Amino acid sequence: MLDVTVNSIEMNTRSSASAEPLLVAANLGKSYGRLAACRDVSFGLYSGEVLAIVGESGSGKSTLLQMLSAQLAPTSGRVSYRMRDGVTRDLATMGEAERRFLFRTDWGFVHQDPAMGLRMAVSAGANVGERLMAVGQNHYGKIRDTATSWLERVEISPERIDDAPRTYSGGMRQRLQIARNLVTEPRLVFMDEPTGGLDVSVQARLLDMMRTLVSELGLSAIVVTHDLAVARLLSHRVMVMQGGRVIETGLTDQVLDDPREPYTQLLVSSILPA
Amino acid sequence: MNAPTYNFAYLDEQTKRMIRRAILKAIAIPGYQVPFASREMPMPYGWGTGGVQVTAAILGPIDKLKVIDQGSDDTTNAISIRKFFEKTAGVAVTTSTGDATVIQTRHRIPEAMLQAHQVLVYQVPIPEPLRFLEPRETETRRMHALAEYGLMHVKLYEDIARFGHIATSYAYPVKVNARYVMDPSPTPKFDNPKMDNCAALQLFGAGREKRIYAIPPYTSVVSLDFEDHPFEPYKHKACCALCNAEDSYLDEIVTDNKGSRMFVCSDTDYCETRQSQGHRGSENAAPYAESANA
Numbered sequence: 272m273l274d275v276t277v278n279s280i281e282m283n284t285r286s287s288a289s290a291e292p293l294l295v296a297a298n299l300g301k302s303y304g305r306l307a308a309c310r311d312v313s314f315g316l317y318s319g320e321v322l323a324i325v326g327e328s329g330s331g332k333s334t335l336l337q338m339l340s341a342q343l344a345p346t347s348g349r350v351s352y353r354m355r356d357g358v359t360r361d362l363a364t365m366g367e368a369e370r371r372f373l374f375r376t377d378w379g380f381v382h383q384d385p386a387m388g389l390r391m392a393v394s395a396g397a398n399v400g401e402r403l404m405a406v407g408q409n410h411y412g413k414i415r416d417t418a419t420s421w422l423e424r425v426e427i428s429p430e431r432i433d434d435a436p437r438t439y440s441g442g443m444r445q446r447l448q449i450a451r452n453l454v455t456e457p458r459l460v461f462m463d464e465p466t467g468g469l470d471v472s473v474q475a476r477l478l479d480m481m482r483t484l485v486s487e488l489g490l491s492a493i494v495v496t497h498d499l500a501v502a503r504l505l506s507h508r509v510m511v512m513q514g515g516r517v518i519e520t521g522l523t524d525q526v527l528d529d530p531r532e533p534y535t536q537l538l539v540s541s542i543l544p545a
Numbered sequence: 546m547n548a549p550t551y552n553f554a555y556l557d558e559q560t561k562r563m564i565r566r567a568i569l570k571a572i573a574i575p576g577y578q579v580p581f582a583s584r585e586m587p588m589p590y591g592w593g594t595g596g597v598q599v600t601a602a603i604l605g606p607i608d609k610l611k612v613i614d615q616g617s618d619d620t621t622n623a624i625s626i627r628k629f630f631e632k633t634a635g636v637a638v639t640t641s642t643g644d645a646t647v648i649q650t651r652h653r654i655p656e657a658m659l660q661a662h663q664v665l666v667y668q669v670p671i672p673e674p675l676r677f678l679e680p681r682e683t684e685t686r687r688m689h690a691l692a693e694y695g696l697m698h699v700k701l702y703e704d705i706a707r708f709g710h711i712a713t714s715y716a717y718p719v720k721v722n723a724r725y726v727m728d729p730s731p732t733p734k735f736d737n738p739k740m741d742n743c744a745a746l747q748l749f750g751a752g753r754e755k756r757i758y759a760i761p762p763y764t765s766v767v768s769l770d771f772e773d774h775p776f777e778p779y780k781h782k783a784c785c786a787l788c789n790a791e792d793s794y795l796d797e798i799v800t801d802n803k804g805s806r807m808f809v810c811s812d813t814d815y816c817e818t819r820q821s822q823g824h825r826g827s828e829n830a831a832p833y834a835e836s837a838n839a
Contacts, residue, residue, distance in 0.1 A: 368691045390678075390699070397702045404702065405695025411705055411771040433706045
């Protein structure tokens, strides 16, 4: 399952359903006038797989992530997603209501800045419970129980369930954001620099927790990061971007230990020795 | 009679037509906030500019107008608006709920059951129920369009988490006709059940926010709640000190500096009607009792 490369879109035509990718990007591009933020990106993401997108600032990582998560309409190409009912659909042809429903049920989106993904003024319990209420759960006790158990899973003391996230530390906020996203048991999670701005020990704890959750829940994830250590720890596959193009892609250890492109070699050699 | 410089009911006919169009659209889509070109009125925002424009647009020469503020016919706001229409439209006015054909209100729904020939006009300060949870108007409109109302329950959740019960006591969100979530203006939640399946037409005007919305007669209006924390209309545990009513919404009045208080009906017409029928409360005993004390 993991040895797929850029050409994996062609596997679409395979008859076996499990071999079909969860998410397929085909010739995806975004340009702003003459400026091409992202050019000709194609890949397939399989169920249970974690893909890291690495590259320096301005390389088009975040633009790509926004297009993949249907927050930004691509200039060219398309993104298709295999829904829970097994039908693969083009995101562009979906109605807005459907897209938003998908976004808050089957998908998760973890922002770099937790303030963007959380409601800072309402309690942690309500933050976690919001998605449940949005899909029609109407029993306070059950919502609270679910919220409590999720707080425990992300290592936040249930005693703090009624505190607003603005009273939380940066690491706790990020863990709360993850709990809020995972409560509807999504199949695909997008993460934009999930460990950015956290200190090293907090990063390590967060990464460890995310790795556990991803394997426990069988999540697929697309992680945008400029931190190669995050990519190494979390992902199965890596895509290296430069100037809006994917310049190298492959298994994580292969790309990081034996980089082919000069730019990737530069990235890998830029890691500070511990 | 009419001040000669004014058109009937102050507004010019084109403006009234524009407001009537908005009202018709609002009735066609119960609970949906219809934008309209709200006019400057000769009173400050917050005094009922929205309600006055709606009233002006629907008022006819044979109508009988009643205006209440917090249930009362004799507060400044109610008297001013009543006089305004007396002067500019020359319509008959009344304080009796039963006699009125158009009732403009701020904060209360009359206790007496409304009839099919009546119209209740609400003055609304903030029409958007999601405003304090989601400040972006573009986003709340989209949420209404897609019927994404999970956020409304987040507010109720917060209430229970903080106070142990749903502590929202006014402007309690309702779902109209099983579709739009609506803010019933700052009426106490005691009045929410009266909106449901009401015989009268209910119109809501927000002047500053430039929105009109409506509940047509006999429309379902459901207060939002949780299965394990159902909606409960709140009321003081007392009866009216003047008319002894047990079923009306009560105002608490502090009577001295030692913490003494009394509860009286907020609906003055209801209270006076009951008193004229001979009902007496604790503070309003028959005259001979007073002379006995003296």
